[in-house]
Amino acid sequence: MRDAEEFDALYAACAGRVVGHVYALTGNRAEAEDAVAEAFMRAWQRWPTVREADSPEAWVRRVASRIAVSSWRKAFNRVRAHRRAAVDQSVPGLNEDHVALLQALQRLTANQRRAVVLHHLNDLTVAEVAAEMQAPVGTVKAYLARGRRAMAGLLTDAHQEENSHG
Numbered sequence: 001m002r003d004a005e006e007f008d009a010l011y012a013a014c015a016g017r018v019v020g021h022v023y024a025l026t027g028n029r030a031e032a033e034d035a036v037a038e039a040f041m042r043a044w045q046r047w048p049t050v051r052e053a054d055s056p057e058a059w060v061r062r063v064a065s066r067i068a069v070s071s072w073r074k075a076f077n078r079v080r081a082h083r084r085a086a087v088d089q090s091v092p093g094l095n096e097d098h099v100a101l102l103q104a105l106q107r108l109t110a111n112q113r114r115a116v117v118l119h120h121l122n123d124l125t126v127a128e129v130a131a132e133m134q135a136p137v138g139t140v141k142a143y144l145a146r147g148r149r150a151m152a153g154l155l156t157d158a159h160q161e162e163n164s165h166g
Helices: 002-026 029-045 047-051 056-074 076-084 096-106 110-121 126-133 137-165
Strands: none
Touching: 002 029, 002 047, 002 056, 002 096, 002 110, 029 047, 029 056, 047 056, 056 126, 096 110, 096 137, 110 126, 110 137, 126 137
């Protein structure tokens, strides 16, 4: 009984954050939800191990991210079509700034995007991002610097285009 209660508490505490993380990585809400559901299923199957992890949430987030990336690679053409289409308007609270942010994230390399999402959207420290990405702190700092620089240019361009059309 304790296992189910602990697992349910983990799910309640972090499922929304993990979906948000994977959504930011993929740009597709449905794929994010599917990947997170699969990750939680795997977490339950391995609960004795996951429970003892330094961060069960990080374990689920890593697995969900891997599932999503794998799914993304297998369905690259579908994702490209998604990028060309308007961003899913069924996502609550989505506005032009969110659309611009998601589009800018999609232009980063996978490692830059992951570092930026973990650090800026999930509020992990650089050291925590490095641990989760299994990369040296210096490498993560480089991903963050390059990612921020690229996004700043993309978001500035998008803002200037918006203002020139208005």
